[in-house]
Amino acid sequence: MSASPKAIAGYDVERVRRDFPILTRLIHGKPLVFLDSAASSQRPASVIAAVDEYETLHHANVHRGVYQLSQEATDLFERARERVRGFVNARSTREVIFTRGTTEAINLVAQSFGRPRLKAGDEILLTHLEHHANIVPWQLVAEQTGAVVKAVPMDRRGVVDVADVAAYLNERTRIVACAQVSNALGTVLPVREIVKLAHARGAVVLIDGAQAVPHQKVDFKALDCDFYAFSAHKMYGPTGIGCLIGRESLLESMPPWQGGGDMILTVSFAKTTFNTLPFKFEAGTPNISGAVGMAAAVDYIESIGIEHIHAHEQRLLAIATEKMLKVPGLTIIGTAPDKASVISFTLDGVHPHDLGTILDSEGVAVRTGHHCAMPVMEFFDIPATARASFACYSRESDIDALVAALHKAREVFS
Amino acid sequence: MDLKDLYREVILDHNKSPRQFGRLDPSDSSADGHNPLCGDRLHLTLRLDGDRVSDLKFEGKGCAISVASASMMCEAVKGKSREQVAHLFHEIHEVLTRHDAPVPEDLGKLAALSGVREFPVRVKCASLAWHTLNAALERSDSTVQTE
Ligand SMILES: Cc1ncc(COP(=O)(O)O)c(C=O)c1O
Numbered sequence: 049m050s051a052s053p054k055a056i057a058g059y060d061v062e063r064v065r066r067d068f069p070i071l072t073r074l075i076h077g078k079p080l081v082f083l084d085s086a087a088s089s090q091r092p093a094s095v096i097a098a099v100d101e102y103e104t105l106h107h108a109n110v111h112r113g114v115y116q117l118s119q120e121a122t123d124l125f126e127r128a129r130e131r132v133r134g135f136v137n138a139r140s141t142r143e144v145i146f147t148r149g150t151t152e153a154i155n156l157v158a159q160s161f162g163r164p165r166l167k168a169g170d171e172i173l174l175t176h177l178e179h180h181a182n183i184v185p186w187q188l189v190a191e192q193t194g195a196v197v198k199a200v201p202m203d204r205r206g207v208v209d210v211a212d213v214a215a216y217l218n219e220r221t222r223i224v225a226c227a228q229v230s231n232a233l234g235t236v237l238p239v240r241e242i243v244k245l246a247h248a249r250g251a252v253v254l255i256d257g258a259q260a261v262p263h264q265k266v267d268f269k270a271l272d273c274d275f276y277a278f279s280a281h282k283m284y285g286p287t288g289i290g291c292l293i294g295r296e297s298l299l300e301s302m303p304p305w306q307g308g309g310d311m312i313l314t315v316s317f318a319k320t321t322f323n324t325l326p327f328k329f330e331a332g333t334p335n336i337s338g339a340v341g342m343a344a345a346v347d348y349i350e351s352i353g354i355e356h357i358h359a360h361e362q363r364l365l366a367i368a369t370e371k372m373l374k375v376p377g378l379t380i381i382g383t384a385p386d387k388a389s390v391i392s393f394t395l396d397g398v399h400p401h402d403l404g405t406i407l408d409s410e411g412v413a414v415r416t417g418h419h420c421a422m423p424v425m426e427f428f429d430i431p432a433t434a435r436a437s438f439a440c441y442s443r444e445s446d447i448d449a450l451v452a453a454l455h456k457a458r459e460v461f462s
Numbered sequence: 463m464d465l466k467d468l469y470r471e472v473i474l475d476h477n478k479s480p481r482q483f484g485r486l487d488p489s490d491s492s493a494d495g496h497n498p499l500c501g502d503r504l505h506l507t508l509r510l511d512g513d514r515v516s517d518l519k520f521e522g523k524g525c526a527i528s529v530a531s532a533s534m535m536c537e538a539v540k541g542k543s544r545e546q547v548a549h550l551f552h553e554i555h556e557v558l559t560r561h562d563a564p565v566p567e568d569l570g571k572l573a574a575l576s577g578v579r580e581f582p583v584r585v586k587c588a589s590l591a592w593h594t595l596n597a598a599l600e601r602s603d604s605t606v607q608t609e
Contacts, residue, residue: 399500399525399526400500400525401525402525402526402527405581406465416500417499417501418501431501431524432500432501460465460469461469461474461526
């Protein structure tokens, strides 16, 4: 038996937990053990307060009024953009487009970049482990253009091999779209290598960073991909806001996606001239309080340090993997050597849906289902899995509560 | 919330050893049920003798609630007339969805399903088989979804 990995020096999880008011809640009379941060993480008080302060004191529409409040709102909104730019190291705020989240960001690229350029027979290359959000937008644009969607396979561990990516790339590949971290399996993909290979073939690369941004340092410039999509609500921010980071030269060359206010310079019935980046892609009144909250979430992550969060979560991943594998009949789905703190699993004789209900009765919140990755479920020939995922506020006793609840589930179904 | 209310003995038993499990061949009608949220799928086949469901079987994969519900349903419905089945469907629907609905005495074993109403997200699991039965009776071959 290997010893539990040592606590990360200086990481005081109890202190971190005090930042998250919701963690004091009781569920069915038991303390909440929240293990579904991969679906949506909880928010710290500082994010809640930033949104509240904006709504209470600074709200007006942005980019239009000359009055004080509108300027305050515009300042906060644009400062949020700069904050997010720094967080992922984009070259300029012209590369930072606010969207509703990852899903909208990917749809934007599929429709604004893909649709005008793709021709019949062109290929869009995905991987087998993608979230539906990184599959369906490409299928839609493929239908519209006659392009073909292909998926690089994975192995039984849930690993996508760079050599397979190379083998699937060809002169018809126009777009490569893949997750940096799989939400269903936890696999960390070798995205830097994938970008290099794709670029060598002249393909443009979109990275779905929804599950990466909360767990590891992301550097858009160093990654050298063309588009990067992520959501605030998985990184301690609000729902309904996220970002598309895009290479400026590409964004410049793309037509607007949606039309409306804010994305124009001049409108007449004869001709409309579009606004400059990033506003060209932000039609209509944006989610201002969401952006403010997203910036506060960046502040929060940086106040702890993403590398500290990463180390803490990796430690929990190791402990949880070891403890869970001791539960008879438990199988972990997704055993890549490089994983984020996501553990998908099945328990013999207990359907994941029943498992979810039994764990909930113990206050333990896990996700059950196909995790919006039906091709992954099909690959492993299972209808669903249960999934536990960890965040900065997860602690070792959460794992013990999970394991105890798993034993209870086995008892109910014995 | 009491788990024992949901996972009653009879439900666990029918989940473990489903009755009327399999496929009737030939059959007079069939239907597929699918709950995309949890991946539950079942295939129902039945034989009719005039107005009566003379036999029916189900197969598929699902959570304990959906399997037990299908199993108990097949057992209860076998030999019943369309009108009796419709009545039973109505009673089950009430019991599953109305918090204060009294549990009719004539439900027998099926009364065990009443525990599901304390778990609103699981109601769809329990009702999948019943909707599938309705579809088969309407001779529709389309896939039923509870979503
Ligand atoms: C890998 C991955 N991609 C995309 C998404 C979609 O994100 P959103 O629903 O915030 O648009 C998710 C969220 O579940 C995800 O995990």
